[in-house]
Amino acid sequence: MFALAFKSLRNRKATAMLTVLSIALAVMLLLGVDRLRQESRESFAATISGTDLIVGARSSPVQLLLYSIFRIGNPANNLSWQSYLAIADLDQVAWTIPISLGDSHRGFRVVGTTTAYFEHFRYAHDRTLTLVAGELPGDDHDVVLGSEVARKLGYQPGNSLIIAHGAGEVSFSLHEDQPFTVSGVLAPTGTPVDRALHVTLDGLDDVHADEVQHGVQDPLAAALQALPRARRSAEPHDDDHHNEHAGDERPEDHADNDHHEAHAMDASQRSISAFLVGLKSRAAALSVQRFINEYEGEPLTAILPGVALQEVWVVVGAAEGTLRAVSALVVLVGLTGMLVALLTSLGERRREMAILRSVGARPRHVFVLILGEAILLTVLGIVLGVVALYAGLVTGQSWLESRLGLFIGVGWPSWHELGLIGLVGVAGGLIGLVPAWRIYRYSLSDGMTIRI
Template sequence: MKTTLNLAWKSVANRKATAMLTILTVAISVVLLMGVERIRTQAKSSFANTISSTDLIVGGRSGQVNLLLYSVFRIGNATNNIDWKSYQEFAQNPAVKWAIPISLGDSHRGFRVMGTNHSYFEHYRYGQKQPLEFTQGHEFNGLFDTVIGSDVAKSLGYHVGSEIIIAHGISDVAFSRHDTLPFKVVGILAPTGTPVDKTVHVSLEAIEAIHVGWESGAHLGNTPDAKTLRERDFTPNQITAMLLGLKSKIQTFSLQRQINTYPKEPLSAIIPGVALQELWGMMSVAEQALMAVSIFVVVSGLLGMLSSLLTSLQERRREMAILRAMGARPRHVFTLLVLEASVLTSIGIVVGIILLYALLAVAHPLIQHQYGINVAMTSITSHEWLLIGCVQLAGMVIGFIPAFRAYRQSLSDGMTIRI
């Protein structure tokens, strides 16, 4: 077996150009197959790790996926707001342990601005119930203080003490900026791998203050200066959503029903885990389509290898005949060609894995910045090993076809062929 394997290696090395093209084809197939699988699983993991320990998310009457997307992932916009009195009523509910108000709608240079209060820094959890931590500075205290996520600081080069201008709405254009009311960065959060990293955090009062004179949606009124605004009370009138943590999980469904049937205004309360499952269900068709494309690319690569082996087989009939004349039995020739296919597949897999990690190292910052997905450079998972094993097995099976043809060729056929 060792001699046959050595012979198979030398045979592959003797056909370098063809072998390299075959290996590259298999490698690209493996990169696509494992790349799609890794991004799919890491996307799910990133979404699942974004919020932890939150029992209910409450917003204006909406679908639960839409509410989850805009309140947690900063994707899309709210259909309606929540009255501040409603927030206070549910925050003081005997079943509620803590409540985090959220106000959305503004932006800064492509990053979403979120109004909240100190409960956010105290109670918000992500991943495995991990709290938010600061790499620099502290929570906001003043009316025009802001705390920014790690991606905001890194992308825009901000540090504690930097001044930023918030824009009205999602589009950060000159005529929509609150340029007379700059905010001062007082804290930078540690990286979390969640949308928190891409968020500018300000107080709820600051959201109210910067919109004085913008009541109609455009800057038509007079906006007082920062000193004047600091002397006024800016208790919020409305918020976008709220996150609730309950004293007991048993009370979740009871409070959810109470919120969904709230008579004073139409509200929706969702359980984050249930909403995530619905989101995965909606995305399952796209996942299956991507996986099907990846599998077809692998099959295409293996068929390319089969074509190469069959073509070279016609050129190697004399080689096979000489091996037979030197005492090699038909099974030795059969094993030789199967091993050649296995060696080519194995090298292609190794090259593919190396290419995958190289591409991930380059693309990781871009994927995290653009899509908020943390594609970690982790070791190969058991499921990925299973996919690799399937590719290797398929490569061996492909090798059986030219091997069987060589097995049936007679010694005289090989010795009498014209070259």
């Protein structure tokens, strides 16, 4: 019967192919959305590992997580170096990684940090950062590149580059007088680390020392640190160098930049965007978190990365749900297309069914024939959709990785995906029951006599 169904479909190639194509596209979308969802979750979760707490200025946990780890968005405030030192000195703390954001190089973010970053930062399942070329920064003006930065911009150890204020692709505020030298390149991690330039905090301080002479820190920092070098305090300037405002950068006036007056900032005046904390015992996480949240020196927020990630999923979940609903509807549209195609073919096929009846086909044969066609179309659509999805994944993998920072694995379908495929197959079969039932009724009433 399936051979007959297949031959019958082959006879109506154009319609059959369009039907298969629409089902294939629907299946591809459904599975693609799902794959993207799963992989983005996994890739998000794999971005940070082994960090017990993330600390930043008082803000929402989600925001802190997004800017400190995923480099999405910007910190609203910085925290003082003194607070960082105080917390780093706690007995329960094993290590800390300070992070200072706010500068960029040709669209890639610059991360000011210390060598602790290369020592303690973990991603995926407890994997450490490794160098594929060069070495760790030895000098204040050394920079270690994420793999993608090096690949995209073609940098190698020994090259020098200039970082710019702000995170945009194009910045008018170049720190031209303070070039950095590439000292090393990190191995690919599939995380935002690949898209970052890592410099030392001291190096960043040097760069920003110039600026400090031309503007004030944000009012809070100014009040806290009472910067002695703020010459133009009467002219507030969006110049918190760690709080870049993409699209809001204004040209810095470097014309009167006096190199001789440039002094490295005193570390005590430094402020950072956030820092990662590793504890000696994970059990202490909650008490340390409470301590930091109630820290008296300045308002701070400490988050448990896993908990904050859950909050992100709650936010993202609504959008995901919508996306999944839309892709499910597209599948429904594809299957409805098949229903329409099968139903319209029934009229002209009543004679065919009468012939089959005359040679001994029972009504249930006729029923199975049409149902078989529906199942065949659905299965072909699913197979084509899956093949197209994998082809798309293979070809689009690097694009997704570079544009969205998503590493989409091209593995075997998961059980969840197989479940979705099965669901589409069952839906196709169920929809096939409609024309099959109609032709069954026809073949009972028509018998062998049809007038066309």
